[in-house]
Amino acid sequence: MHLPPLISLAAWLPDLGHDGNFALLSLIKIVGVVAVLLTMVAYAVLVERKVSAFIQDRVGPNRVALPLIGNIPVLGPFLTRLGIWQPIADGVKSFLKEDFTPNHVRKIYFWLAPAVTMIPAFLTVAVIPFGSNLNGEKMVLADLDVGILYTFGIVSLGVYGIVLAGYAANSKYPFLGGIRSSAQMISYEIAMGLSVIPVFMLVGNLNLSSVISYQADGNWIVFRQPIAFLVFLVAAFAETNRLPFDMPESETELVGGYNTEYSSMKFALFFMGEYANMITSSAMMVTLFWGGWTLPFGGFSEPATTLAGGLAHIGIFLGKVIVFMVFFIWVRWMLPRFRYDQLMDLGWRRFLPLTLANLFVTAVIMWLQAH
Amino acid sequence: MIVKRDKLTFWERLYLPALVGGFQVTWRHFSRTLFRGKAVTMEYPEQKWVVPPGYRGAPYLVKDQEDRTKCVSCQLCEFVCPPKAIRITPPGPTGAPGSGNVEKGPKEFEINMLRCIFCGFCQEVCPEEAIFLMKDYSLTGTNRQEMIYNKEKLLSLGGIHQDKIQKWKHKADEAKAQDVFPVPPAK
Ligand code: SF4
Ligand code: SF4
Numbered sequence: 001m002h003l004p005p006l007i008s009l010a011a012w013l014p015d016l017g018h019d020g021n022f023a024l025l026s027l028i029k030i031v032g033v034v035a036v037l038l039t040m041v042a043y044a045v046l047v048e049r050k051v052s053a054f055i056q057d058r059v060g061p062n063r064v065a066l067p068l069i070g071n072i073p074v075l076g077p078f079l080t081r082l083g084i085w086q087p088i089a090d091g092v093k094s095f096l097k098e099d100f101t102p103n104h105v106r107k108i109y110f111w112l113a114p115a116v117t118m119i120p121a122f123l124t125v126a127v128i129p130f131g132s133n134l135n136g137e138k139m140v141l142a143d144l145d146v147g148i149l150y151t152f153g154i155v156s157l158g159v160y161g162i163v164l165a166g167y168a169a170n171s172k173y174p175f176l177g178g179i180r181s182s183a184q185m186i187s188y189e190i191a192m193g194l195s196v197i198p199v200f201m202l203v204g205n206l207n208l209s210s211v212i213s214y215q216a217d218g219n220w221i222v223f224r225q226p227i228a229f230l231v232f233l234v235a236a237f238a239e240t241n242r243l244p245f246d247m248p249e250s251e252t253e254l255v256g257g258y259n260t261e262y263s264s265m266k267f268a269l270f271f272m273g274e275y276a277n278m279i280t281s282s283a284m285m286v287t288l289f290w291g292g293w294t295l296p297f298g299g300f301s302e303p304a305t306t307l308a309g310g311l312a313h314i315g316i317f318l319g320k321v322i323v324f325m326v327f328f329i330w331v332r333w334m335l336p337r338f339r340y341d342q343l344m345d346l347g348w349r350r351f352l353p354l355t356l357a358n359l360f361v362t363a364v365i366m367w368l369q370a371h
Numbered sequence: 372m373i374v375k376r377d378k379l380t381f382w383e384r385l386y387l388p389a390l391v392g393g394f395q396v397t398w399r400h401f402s403r404t405l406f407r408g409k410a411v412t413m414e415y416p417e418q419k420w421v422v423p424p425g426y427r428g429a430p431y432l433v434k435d436q437e438d439r440t441k442c443v444s445c446q447l448c449e450f451v452c453p454p455k456a457i458r459i460t461p462p463g464p465t466g467a468p469g470s471g472n473v474e475k476g477p478k479e480f481e482i483n484m485l486r487c488i489f490c491g492f493c494q495e496v497c498p499e500e501a502i503f504l505m506k507d508y509s510l511t512g513t514n515r516q517e518m519i520y521n522k523e524k525l526l527s528l529g530g531i532h533q534d535k536i537q538k539w540k541h542k543a544d545e546a547k548a549q550d551v552f553p554v555p556p557a558k
Contacts, residue, residue, distance in 0.1 A: 054404040055397045059412045334393040 029141055033125055036318075040325075041275040042087035048329045050083060055333045061086040094268035102169075102261050109168035114262070114269035117161025121276035123154045128283045129209050131293050131314035132303035139293075139314060140209060147208040148200065151284065152193055155239065158277060159185040162241075162248055162258045165270070169261040177257025180340065181248035184238055187347035188245075192235035194355035195228045198362040199288055212292035216301040222289040227358045229289045231351050236281040238347070241274060242328055244335040245343055252337075282324035286317065293317040422506040427489045429507040430482060431529030432522065433500075435539060440526060441501035444477040448493035448502055456486035457493065480522040484510050500534065 046061070053060030061083035070076040079085070101110060127147040131139030144150055159182055166178015199221050200206055203214045215221055222229045238245040249257040259270045286292060293313040294301045304310040338346070382388060403409045413420060422428065435441050444461040460479035493502050505528070512518040520528070 051401070053410075054401045057400055057404050057409065057411045059404075059410045059414065062414075330394075330397065334397045335389075 025137055026141065029137075029139075033130070033141060034122065037122065037125060037276060037279060038272075040279055040321075041272050042091070044275045044278065044325055044329070045090065045271070046083055046086050047326065048332070049086070051326070051329050052333050055330075064089045091268075094265050097264040099264040099266065104170050105261060106168045106170055109164050110261075111266075113161050113165035113168055114266045114273070115161075116164055117158060117273040118269045118276070120154045120158040120161070121273050121280055124151050124280040125283065127151055127208055128280070128287055129212055129292060130283070130317050131310055134304075134310035134314075135307060138209070139310065143207065143209055145205075145207045147211075148196060148206050148288075152189070155280075156185070156189055158239075158273075161270075161273065165258040165262070166248075169258070171261060173254045173256070174258045174260045177248040177250075177254050177260075181241065181258060184241075184245065184247055184343060184347075187344060188235040188238035188351075191231055191347055191351035191355055192239065194352070194359060195231040195235065196288060197355075197359055198225050198228050201359075201362055201366060208287050208292075211288060212294060215291040216294050217296055220289065220291045220296075225289070225358070225362070227354065229285070231355050231358075232285060232289070234346075234351070236285065237328070237331070238343070240277040240281055240328075242278065243332040244338050246332075246337060247340055247343060250337060278325060278328050279321060282321045282328065283317075285324055286320040290320055420508075422508065426506055426508075427491045427504040429484060429489070429510055429528075430487065430491075430493055430502055430504050430525075431507075431520075432480060432502055432525040433529040433532035434526060435532060435534055436537065437540065438531070439539065440476045440522075441499050441532065441534075441539075442477055442480060442497075443475045443499050443501070445475075445498060447496045447498065451492045451496045452487075453490060453492065454486045454488050456483045456488075457481070458483075477522060480525060481519050482525060483519045485515060485518045499538075500532065503529065503532070505529065 050060040062081040064083065064085040065076070065080040066085050066088075070080055101107065126141040127144050127150050129138070129140040129143075133139055162181040162185075163178045166174045166176070166181065169175070199211065202221065202224060203211050205211070211221075237243075241248050247257075248254075249259070251257075254260070259267055262270060293316050295316055300309075300313065300316060304313050432440065432442055444459055446459050446461065449455075449457045449459045458479075458481045459477050462475055462478045489504060491504050494504050507528070510518065
């Protein structure tokens with residue numbers, strides 16, 4: 001099915017010129033991506049609650065019913081039991097709760113911290129190609145040639161939100177959480193950064209779109225760089241503060257860590273930031289190691305020429321991301337928390353040498369192949 | 372005390388067995404709950420907990436088999452109640468009309484369910500077996516006033532006590548027998 005290119009949308013608008021069209025299309029894409037991301041965040045929370053419930057022999061959220069849809073005979077109660085509407089209730093709840101600012105906090109930083117956590121998580125999505133193309137329009141917000149450098153730059157900003165929250169709260173538990181978080185992030189940022197260097201040595205380019213075109217036809221990098229992938233995966237867990245590395249939060253030791261003093265929407269921002277970070281990490285892993293929007297069969301390796309093909313590519317990408325999200329969630333309910341020194345030990349004494357060795361071996365093999 | 376820890380083997384230090392074991396356990400629980408509906412959750416308003424015998428729920432007043440209020444306003448329960456949840460208005464010297472031959476049946480009997488601690492002292496102390504802790508454990512109301520149960524409500528909730536001794540029936544029989552003249556010859 002060939003639809004006229006999306007540019008025709010601009011036909012009934014005043015002629016915007018090349019720059020105007022670019023701005024309009026980018027705006028549409030940004031709105032779409034942010035909408036999908038926020039929906040995924042909301043439903044990731046629901047999946048988390050459901051999966052944790054099932055793993056712990058419980059039933060999970062199954063009470064929120066919408067007035068009209070809930071009355072449809074079979075479907076309504078079924079959706080209610082799935083907890084489909086729970087995110088709506090959660091959202092409404094966090095807006096209606098009292099937004100309490102304790103007296104002893106450092107106000108400016110206290111207000112700043114949730115935003116500083118949330119924004120980097122959303123910024124990283126910009127460079128990730130989430131589909132091939134739709135109507136000749138590339139499905140990536142910014143096709144940067146420094147894609148991965150940009151990502152690492154932004155991701156490392158994420159820690160500031162947590163550190164700031166820990167400092168702003170002006171009490172001991174958040175402070176400890178903030179300290180742990182900065183130490184943890186720095187340690188694992190290095191392992192993470194080193195682990196992806198072999199990927200770009202193979203691809204020969206920092207642009208994420210070319211990483212994907214390199215992986216077309218099932219030539220996924222995970223099969224060539226399994227060690228790099230493993231290190232990246234573990235580092236992603238540490239970067240997103242998920243169990244078994246949720247040292248900054250660790251409810252049992254630090255009463256929630258950096259977000260102890262937060263309530264209402266500010267707390268919700270931290271919460272959403274965590275899940276948005278998980279989604280972007282999953283998207284990064286899919287892009288770097290698991291072929292992005294490509295599939296080795298069914299002719300999904302090449303950029304799509306039709307609208308349906310373009311949508312299918314987006315679907316494939318989202319599907320892969322969802323698999324990783326479920327993995328993230330499952331691991332949380334499977335493994336106990338590492339001790340802090342074990343975490344540091346793993347980061348510096350295991351992963352750093354491992355990634356360096358991996359880098360070296362890859363370089364040697366590539367050199368041998370070239371000669 | 373120094374806890375002696377065994378050195379981990381290389382296999383254990385790889386962390387892989389722990390991962391596999393963890394996945395097995397979580398998958399077992401997950402699939403059991405999801406696919407075979409073996410959740411331990413009791414979904415409260417639809418499924419109700421079966422109260423075991425001897426459970427101390429809300430205290431209610433009871434009637435005897437002849438539909439008479441058993442309480443005789445002795446006020447022992449009012450006195451013994453630790454949080455002072457009971458308030459009794461006795462009938463006064465004239466007696467309560469319509470209380471049958473239980474001439475001192477209370478004019479008003481109130482239990483504040485918000486104060487009651489379900490200790491069971493009132494049931495224990497009552498000489499007439501007129502008050503019992505029943506099986507109701509979920510008492511709800513929209514305001515404090517609603518949670519003060521009056522005599523009528525307590526009696527209707529309490530129902531009839533299947534009393535084996537039936538003290539007042541025998542008393543009534545005796546009284547009737549005394550009213551019969553001439554006294555029937557002893558058998
Ligand atoms: S159960 Fe205890 S607290 Fe409740 S009314 Fe009886 S004596 Fe008072
Ligand atoms: S309920 Fe029993 S203890 Fe309380 S006043 Fe009546 S007869 Fe006395």
